[in-house]
Amino acid sequence: xxxxxxxxxxxxxKRGLSGIRLRRLSGDEAxxxxxxxxxxxxxxxxGGLWVCKKLICLLAASRGKVKMEMETQKPFxxxxxxxxxxxxxxxxxxxxxxxxxxxxxxxEEGTKLIQAVADSLFNLPSTEDVDGxxxxxxxxxxxxxxxxxxxxxxxxxxxxxxxKKKGIKKRKKDKVVWDEQTGTWKRRFGYDRVNDDKDIxxxxxxxxxxxxxxxxxxxxxxxxxxxxxxxxxxxxxxxQAAKLGALPSHVQLAATALPITGTQAPPKKVTKDELGxxxxxxxxxxxxxxxxxxxxxxxxxxxxxxxHRKFLPVIEGSGxxxxxxxxxxxxxxxxxxxxxxxxxxxxxxxTMYNVKKEKKARNRKNQEGKSSSTSNKLKPKKQLxxxxxxxxxxxxxxxxxx
Amino acid sequence: MHLYTLxxxxxxxxxxxxxxxxxxxxxxRRELEKRAPKLVETxxxxxxxxxxxxxxxxxxxxxxxxxxxxxxxxRFTRKNDNIRPFESGGETSLExxxxxxxxxxFVYGSHSxxxxxxxxxxxxYDHHVYDLVEVGVENFKSIExxxxxxxxxxxxxxxxxxxxxxxxxxxxxxxxxxxEVLLDLLRGEVVENINLxxxxxxYVCTAISSNKVYLTHCALRLxxxxxxxxxxxxxxxxxxxxxxVRRHRLPxxxxxxxxxxxxxxxxxxxxxxxxxxxxxxxxxxxYIPDQKVGDVALPNKAKGVKRExxxxxxxxxxxxxxxxxxxxxx
Numbered sequence: 001x002x003x004x005x006x007x008x009x010x011x012x013x014k015r016g017l018s019g020i021r022l023r024r025l026s027g028d029e030a031x032x033x034x035x036x037x038x039x040x041x042x043x044x045x046x047g048g049l050w051v052c053k054k055l056i057c058l059l060a061a062s063r064g065k066v067k068m069e070m071e072t073q074k075p076f077x078x079x080x081x082x083x084x085x086x087x088x089x090x091x092x093x094x095x096x097x098x099x100x101x102x103x104x105x106x107x108e109e110g111t112k113l114i115q116a117v118a119d120s121l122f123n124l125p126s127t128e129d130v131d132g133x134x135x136x137x138x139x140x141x142x143x144x145x146x147x148x149x150x151x152x153x154x155x156x157x158x159x160x161x162x163x164k165k166k167g168i169k170k171r172k173k174d175k176v177v178w179d180e181q182t183g184t185w186k187r188r189f190g191y192d193r194v195n196d197d198k199d200i201x202x203x204x205x206x207x208x209x210x211x212x213x214x215x216x217x218x219x220x221x222x223x224x225x226x227x228x229x230x231x232x233x234x235x236x237x238x239x240q241a242a243k244l245g246a247l248p249s250h251v252q253l254a255a256t257a258l259p260i261t262g263t264q265a266p267p268k269k270v271t272k273d274e275l276g277x278x279x280x281x282x283x284x285x286x287x288x289x290x291x292x293x294x295x296x297x298x299x300x301x302x303x304x305x306x307x308h309r310k311f312l313p314v315i316e317g318s319g320x321x322x323x324x325x326x327x328x329x330x331x332x333x334x335x336x337x338x339x340x341x342x343x344x345x346x347x348x349x350x351t352m353y354n355v356k357k358e359k360k361a362r363n364r365k366n367q368e369g370k371s372s373s374t375s376n377k378l379k380p381k382k383q384l385x386x387x388x389x390x391x392x393x394x395x396x397x398x399x400x401x402x
Numbered sequence: 403m404h405l406y407t408l409x410x411x412x413x414x415x416x417x418x419x420x421x422x423x424x425x426x427x428x429x430x431r432r433e434l435e436k437r438a439p440k441l442v443e444t445x446x447x448x449x450x451x452x453x454x455x456x457x458x459x460x461x462x463x464x465x466x467x468x469x470x471x472x473x474x475x476x477r478f479t480r481k482n483d484n485i486r487p488f489e490s491g492g493e494t495s496l497e498x499x500x501x502x503x504x505x506x507x508f509v510y511g512s513h514s515x516x517x518x519x520x521x522x523x524x525x526x527y528d529h530h531v532y533d534l535v536e537v538g539v540e541n542f543k544s545i546e547x548x549x550x551x552x553x554x555x556x557x558x559x560x561x562x563x564x565x566x567x568x569x570x571x572x573x574x575x576x577x578x579x580x581x582e583v584l585l586d587l588l589r590g591e592v593v594e595n596i597n598l599x600x601x602x603x604x605y606v607c608t609a610i611s612s613n614k615v616y617l618t619h620c621a622l623r624l625x626x627x628x629x630x631x632x633x634x635x636x637x638x639x640x641x642x643x644x645x646x647v648r649r650h651r652l653p654x655x656x657x658x659x660x661x662x663x664x665x666x667x668x669x670x671x672x673x674x675x676x677x678x679x680x681x682x683x684x685x686x687x688x689y690i691p692d693q694k695v696g697d698v699a700l701p702n703k704a705k706g707v708k709r710e711x712x713x714x715x716x717x718x719x720x721x722x723x724x725x726x727x728x729x730x731x732x
Contacts, residue, residue, distance in 0.1 A: 082589055083563045083601075086581075088572040092610060099541070106567065106616055107636050110606030113565035114622070115634050122598065122631040132599030144586055145653075145661035147446050147506035148439035149528050238422060249438030250431050252423040 076116045081140030083121070085113035152246040157237040197223065437504050441665045445591035446525075449505035451478035453485060453512030459542045460511045460519050466544060466641045467509055470619065473559045474590070476503045485510060487522045488649060493531050501529045507587055517648065523583050527653075527661045534651040535576075535583050537615075540644040550639055554621045556603035561596060563622070564588055568609025576647045577609055584617070604636060610644070618642035 077086040090109055096102045126133040156164070163169075177194045179186040186194045203215040241247050270278075286293050295301070312324045425431045450468050452460070468477045478499070486492025487510060496508060506529075510522040517538065524534040556562075564585060570577045588605050601622060608616045619640030624632035653661070675687040705711065 081592075082585070083561060084566075084585065084589075085564070086566045086571065088569055090567050090608075091569045095610065102610070102616070103618070103638070103642075106606060106608040106618065107620070107638065109567040109608060110565045110604065110620070111634055111636050113567065113606075114563045114604050114636070117563055117565075118634055119631050121601075126598065129597065132597050134595050134597055136595055137593065140592065142585065143662055143664075144582070145525065145527060145532060145658065146443055146663070147525075147527065148443070149660070150663060150665055151439045151441060235420060235422060239420065250424055250434050253420050254423045256419040256421050 076113055078117055078120060079141045080117065080120050080124075081138050082142055083117055084140075084142065085117045087113055152244060154246050154248070155241055155244055157240075158233065443592075445474050446507050446586065447503065447505040448475040448587065449478070449499060449503055449508040450475055451482060451485075451499070451508070451510055453510065454481050454483040455513045456481075456511055457513040457519055459539065460513055460521070462544050463519075463521065463539050463542055463641070463643065464509065464511050469545075470640065471587075471590075476505055487524060487531070487534050488536070488651065496524075497526070497529055497531065500526050509587075520648070521645075523587060525583065525586060527657060532657065532661060533579070533583070533653045534649075535580050535647065536649040537580070537645040537647055540646060542643040543641060545640050548639055550621065550637055554602075554623060554637060555639060556621050557600070559590075560600055560602055561590055561593060562588060563601065563604035565604065565606045566609075567606070568615075570609030570612055570615075574609075574612050576613065576650050577615065579650050579652060580615065580645070580647055581607070603639075606636070613647045615645045615647070616642070617645055 075089075077088065078084070079086075087109065092105075096105060121135065124135045124137075126135045128134070173188060175188060176185040177188050178184075179194050181199065186192060188194060197216075197219055200216075200219075203219075205215075209215070238247065238251060238253060242253055247253070283292060312327070425434065448467075448471050450464050452464060456464075464477070468475050482495060484492065485495050487496065496510070500506065500508065506526040508522075508524050508526070510524070512520050512522075514520065517536075519539040519542075520536060521539055522534055522536045525532045566581055568577075571581045572578070584605075584607060601624075604620050604622055606618050606620060610616050618638055619642070620636040621639040623635040623637060625635055627633045652658075675689075676684060677687075678684050
């Protein structure tokens with residue numbers, strides 16, 4: 001029971017049910033309160049209920065006084081929006097000896113502060129909800145820094161500026177439009193739309209039309225050009241917005257390849273292997289005297305190092321020198337072996353020769369019939385060359401045999 | 403010749419080819435919109451990570467902070483040796499992580515002989531370091547070491563009460579800064595409506611001396627009192643630790659001014675189907691869907707379904723059957 005009474009500055013306070021300390025009225029003060037309640041404006045005989053009400057009013061007034069006293073002693077800074085309370089007047093005059101005592105004191109102070117926040121919180125107007133009473137919090141008073149910059153307003157596009165200058169207003173357009181051709185309501189744009197290019201059956205010819213031009217293709221080309229122009233304008237508008245830092249959140253401007261040549265066309269995309277080859281070639285070309293450029297950290301070594309073609313040594317050694325002999329032997333064996341018809345088809349070569357001969361004979365006959373003076377000098381010469389080229393070893397054999 | 407080539411280069415650089423990239427996915431588009439800067443900001447996410455060396459207590463501290471902020475925190479468990487918050491070049495990694503995870507608060511723990519159980523709490527503005535506070539953790543008590551009635555345990559994600567006690571928070575510069583940073587870290591989301599039945603946790607920070615702060619997390623018990631306002635009772639539940647302020651870095655004045663700017667006017671939210679007229683006042687439109695007259699169930703039951711009809715039919719059928727039998731028998 002002693003917990004309910006607290007001494008503060010020589011006055012005895014009782015902790016009332018509502019948490020507010022009630023001041024113990026002294027005898028004189030009690031008399032005064034009674035006197036005031038019984039006297040007052042209507043000093044007639046008053047019923048018990050009326051007296052009760054008056055007492056309550058007086059108590060409230062005195063409570064107000066008490067509250068004021070309490071507040072002036074320890075004003076807390078309460079921020080209901082953050083559910084925060086700050087007591088800047090508390091100090092530990094002497095640090096409590098044990099940890100438990102310290103903890104206890106901290107908790108006590110904390111309780112007071114939180115009670116103060118709860119006072120203002122629970123007195124806010126509340127609406128009933130399924131889970132419990134819902135209260136609308138006021139905005140927080142303590143200012144804290146933002147985490148991102150304030151969003152900048154989008155600058156007006158070129159068309160918007162023009163429209164503002166000319167006074168053109170936006171008109172609300174319907175999503176569906178009546179289509180005369182089919183007699184139904186069709187979309188203004190999108191799949192199965194009103195005035196699609198593919199729906200036009202006949203385009204009437206005008207006097208200004210050129211004879212060889214396809215009007216349908218011309219329509220498609222015009223549309224393509226319009227779309228390209230629109231895309232270019234859109235890019236320009238977005239670049240302008242990006243310059244001011246007001247690009248919409250879902251849009252990113254990515255740089256494509258820089259045109260190194262004079263033309264506007266960007267270079268083709270190079271594959272990894274091609275790049276590797278080019279890098280290798282550049283590395284070998286920049287080297288001189290066997291000294292290559294220093295490799296950057298993380299760069300992988302060149303794939304094909306050194307020479308690509310292997311030449312056998314000139315000097316015959318014990319193991320290596322015999323290789324050249326082996327190579328030449330292999331080639332000769334293949335050519336002059338029993339199974340040499342596998343490489344050189346003798347029958348085919350003979351038939352080819354015979355066919356060529358017959359052709360030549362026919363040509364000569366035709367030419368003699370048509371015209372006598374033709375450049376016969378060139379033709380046989382050509383044939384001779386061809387013969388020599390094709391059947392090299394065979395002709396050489398024949399000559400040898402002869 | 404050289405001048406000519408320079409000019410062409412300049413021309414080429416001004417004509418950089420750009421293309422517009424927009425997300426092809428609705429999910430990606432929604433994510434980008436969530437991360438875009440807004441006029442009114444909601445809760446900040448916290449990034450919790452550690453340096454090359456951590457002690458046992460520090461591990462406990464980091465995991466408990468992550469547990470307290472479960473809804474809006476990201477925990478990295480690998481060690482990062484290239485993060486040194488107070489050095490000029492050591493913040494690039496932090497800024498990169500902040501950009502990728504969209505976190506504007508971070509808690510970085512490390513342990514060394516010179517600075518044992520070190521915790522660096524920092525904030526970001528536009529994914530660049532805004533301010534930092536370095537504290538050392540002493541006398542750490544984890545959640546498991548407290549005995550309490552498990553029914554009173556605060557639920558994850560509830561809005562906490564925060565109490566700061568002590569004149570140190572007003573007078574000492576470093577403690578003032580720490581108070582601001584702790585408020586940012588502990589408060590969670592800024593909400594308009596709050597359910598009074600759901601307030602169940604409180605943080606109490608007391609300034610013990612000019613550089614020490616005692617931080618504890620308590621559960622709330624609301625006890626009946628005579629009036630609407632219940633009586634609050636704190637029960638120590640969660641982690642409690644002593645924070646010793648070591649170093650701190652305040653933001654530059656210019657950056658601080660920019661970060662504290664608020665948008666004055668908020669665009670009025672347009673309520674659909676409501677318009678106001680000077681003469682008639684507020685008018686609302688209600689759209690009713692088309693009535694399908696044929697498909698609606700009739701209130702009167704169909705003739706054939708009524709019981710009397712059914713019974714009469716049955717009787718007739720029976721009579722006919724009996725008549726046939728008689729004829730056959732005859």
